[in-house]
Amino acid sequence: MLDLQKIVKIFNEGTVDEAVLFDGFDFHVKQGEFVSVIGSNGSGKTTMLNLICGADAAQEGKILFRGQDITMLPEHKRAKFIGRVFQDPKAGTCAGLTILENMALADNKQKHFGLGFAINKKRTDHYRALLEQCEMGLENRLNVKVGSLSGGQRQALALVIANMTDIELLILDEHTAALDPKSSETMMYLTDKLIRQRGITTLMVTHNLRHAVEYGNRLVMMHEGNIVKDICGEQKQQAKVQDLLEIFNEISIENGNGV
Numbered sequence: 001m002l003d004l005q006k007i008v009k010i011f012n013e014g015t016v017d018e019a020v021l022f023d024g025f026d027f028h029v030k031q032g033e034f035v036s037v038i039g040s041n042g043s044g045k046t047t048m049l050n051l052i053c054g055a056d057a058a059q060e061g062k063i064l065f066r067g068q069d070i071t072m073l074p075e076h077k078r079a080k081f082i083g084r085v086f087q088d089p090k091a092g093t094c095a096g097l098t099i100l101e102n103m104a105l106a107d108n109k110q111k112h113f114g115l116g117f118a119i120n121k122k123r124t125d126h127y128r129a130l131l132e133q134c135e136m137g138l139e140n141r142l143n144v145k146v147g148s149l150s151g152g153q154r155q156a157l158a159l160v161i162a163n164m165t166d167i168e169l170l171i172l173d174e175h176t177a178a179l180d181p182k183s184s185e186t187m188m189y190l191t192d193k194l195i196r197q198r199g200i201t202t203l204m205v206t207h208n209l210r211h212a213v214e215y216g217n218r219l220v221m222m223h224e225g226n227i228v229k230d231i232c233g234e235q236k237q238q239a240k241v242q243d244l245l246e247i248f249n250e251i252s253i254e255n256g257n258g259v
Contacts, residue, residue: 001029001030001031001065001066001168001169001201002027002028002029002052002063002064002065002169002201003026003027003028003029003062003063003064003065004025004026004027004028004048004051004052004061004062004063005026005061005062005063005064006024006025006026006060006061006062007022007024007025007026007027007051007058007060007061007063008020008022008023008024008025008058008059008060008061009021009022009025009044009047009051009056009058009059009225010059013059020225021044021047021224021225022044022047022048022058022061022225023225024061025044025048025061025225025226027048027220027227029169029201029203030201031201032199032201033201033202033216033217033218033232034195034201034202034204034215034216034217034218035202035203035204035216035218035219035220036204036206036211036212036213036215036216036218036219036220037203037204037205037206037212037220037221037222038205038206038207038209038212038219038220038221038222038244039221039222039223040223040248040251042224043222043223043224043225044222044224044225044226045205045222046173046174046205048222049084049171049173049203049205051063052082052169052171052203053075053078053079053082053084053171054070054073054074054075054077054078055075058071065081065168065169066168080165080167081166081167081168081169082167082168082169082170082171083162083163083165083167083169083170083171084162084170084171084172084173085155085158085159085162085170085171085172085173085175086158086173086174086175087173087174087175087177087178088178089151089152089154089155089158089178089179090154091158092154092155092157092158092159092161092162093146093154093157093158093161094146095145095146095147096145096146096147097145097146098142098143098144098145098146099127099131099138099141099142099143099144099146099149099157100124100127100142100143102146102157102161103127103130103160103161103164104123104127106161106162106164106165107123107127107164107165124142127139127142128142130160130164131157131160133160133190133193133194134153134156134157134160134190135186135190136152136153136156136186138153138156138157150183151178151179151180151183152179152180152182152183152184152186152187155175155176155178155179155183155187156186156187156190158175159175159187159190159191159194160194163194163198163200167200168200168201169200169201169202169203170195170200170201170202170203171202171203172191172202172203172204172205172206173205174205174206174207175187175191175204176188176206176208176211177206177207177208184208188211188214188215191204191215192215202216204216209241209244209245210241212244213239213240213241213244216236217232217233217236218230218231218232218236219231219232219236219239221244221247223251228247228251229244229247
């Protein structure tokens with residue numbers, strides 16, 4: 001479904017600060033996979049997501065989606081089939097608009113805007129049904145401004161909004177990192193439920209090793225622009241947090257950071 005082929009990504013190219021992150025990087029995601037991506041800071045996780053979404057560009061290589069070359073496709077056009085939830089709960093919603101207004105905007109994302117009403121009142125019951133899945137009572141607060149919601153509520157709304165249209169790939173960019181432990185667990189429960197219901201292909205970058213082990217059917221570990229571990233199926237089911245910690249420690253020692 002998604003193919004990154006021979007990707008070369010260089011930061012500050014041609015300067016004294018030049019740094020090569022990806023040098024011939026390959027990555028393939030099958031339709032229906034829920035991939036948990038882990039790795040230390042600077043390993044290339046977020047850069048990979050930015051390349052997939054079109055927020056950044058590589059110097060060389062191709063990105064294929066369902067066999068079509070999208071390497072040069074602008075970010076806003078990729079948003080028609082790729083949904084993204086960011087680490088910051090404020091990034092996926094508009095604080096000055098109500099829940100209803102935010103959902104109406106998302107509902108019209110793939111449509112042409114004219115001079116008609118942005119909010120279709122006939123869709124209100126549909127919005128309520130979507131929000132009921134969050135189990136946070138948001139369905140009864142449609143006219144509340146999003147800026148007054150808690151971080152967990154706002155992130156849950158962002159996740160629902162990202163899945164409102166017919167996207168084919170969901171990108172979760174450390175979407176629980178800014179939440180408190182209880183909200184983080186609630187968010188992962190909701191995430192897993194929505195992904196299972198829709199069967200949507202998902203890439204989830206996380207620093208939470210337990211979440212990486214417990215959720216998804218494939219786990220990828222990155223380090224310095226390379227994939228150092230890639231497991232799925234039974235191997236993924238048998239994976240343990242301690243096993244991943246040992247790999248992190250080995251990498252740390254190899255790089256001169258003794259523990």
